[in-house]
Amino acid sequence: MTALSVSTSSAASLRADALVVGVAKGPKGMLLAPGAEAVNEAFEGKLAEILGTLGATGAEGEAVKVASPAGLKAALVLAVGLGEAAEDGYELEALRRAGGVAARTLAGAKKAALALPAESAEQVEAVALGGLLGSYSYGTYKANGVGKEPVGELVVLTARKGSKDAKAAVERAAAIGEEMNRARDLVNAAPNDLTPKSFAAIAQAAGKEHGLKVEVLDEKALTKGGFGGLLGVGAGSANPPRLVKVAYTHPKAKASLAFVGKGITYDSGGISLKPAGHNETMKCDMAGAAAVFAAVVAAKRLGLAVNVTGWLALAENMPSGTATRPGDVLRMYGGKTVEVLNTDAEGRLVLADAIVKAGEDAPDVIVDVATLTGAMVLALGTRTFGVMANNDELRDNLHTLAGEVGEQSWPMPLPADLKKGMTDSTIADLANMGERMGGGLVAGLFLQEFVTEGTDWAHLDIAGPAFHESAPFGYTPKGGTASAVRTLVRFAEQTAANGKA
């Protein structure tokens, strides 16, 4: 794991393998960003010119290397692009991405110092978080066990002389970034290894390590409790379902949040089997549960004054002689019946049980996170998640918070007219499928049926951004991304600060 620290030393005097500076697109061409002054001096003021000759333009994502002159204690200088030059402070997301590009480019180096524009504590945190997320590599199944060797140590340089808040900012980045990387590990794990049972065991071990209370309902307990959604989805699999509760409580908490995650460890579609080309990445279908778990642990590590309960709805969706059939009726936790018309609409079934269960504690807000529909990916693309809620203010708030922490999201409606197809079931209270058009919203409307009257609830459909299939960019690697973790943590922070949700 990459070690993070902060230093107020001059870039020139710092011993490291590489020094990272920022370049940006100015009105008159490429320019050096604040933080690069001492490095530029060592180049006798010619750093911008040299980088320009080497092709640097300042564009986001750019990484240009140049050998250091005498006078620097690092052998290499790396310039990373920040995009458009900012007159009054660089945006946090530009800094996170630049930190990410630097860490990815310097994989294998022992120590790198980041001389990026990090003046405020927030900017220090952004550079550190981007660096930590960019250094991520998943190597569990590689011969060397680590995959691409990450950069060993990242030192964030800041001009904030002697300020304690810079140190606190780096510690925050470590808490959030390490938990995000934990979520990524869970998503990237092969589905033959990450089953509902092994996921629950990992949650128990990690929960114990961080002093969180973790309770696991196994298939026996689920049967006894009447969790028809989880049991119905898991019925076809040799790996039975689990419902995991992870509780973080704070003695001064004035509000409580419940986060519910879809945890389908593999989604084959079940009897309504997915065709080839649609199932290769379906190990990512537990990304919601991974995000929820990571967010609860991060809330604990940050010591937030709010109670946060995470619910992981874990099952494997497989076809077999014992699998749920299209046409079966399930009795969900709480008593509602659902006619399963398509076994590939399984996420809403496991979530329904967990949402009802979460509602029993009467939390102030329930937020569920799920790789729920292909329709949401068609609507918003692969980098943006959809936000739905039974309360417009809550929906817009989550969308705003997501933007603040660098997550792309968009508010989506829950139009009541789209419910019709689902409530048309001739034999059950609901069908698990309805209108084909607006499928992402239909899924949201299905979930809404299981929210206790009077409880605020929001739904994040992360089917697009949860798993990144194209080339890495910024701090986003291929594979699991930890989508929604930062939004959940930010929401918990806001709730703690306000003393209410």
Ligand code: BES
């Ligand atoms: N896990 C999928 C949704 C998904 C698609 C996640 C692409 C990530 C990337 C979900 O269980 C599913 O299969 N949804 C169906 C619902 C349909 C049968 C109503 C879908 O979106 O096609």
Ligand code: MN
């Ligand atoms: Mn499915």
Ligand code: ZN
């Ligand atoms: Zn699914």
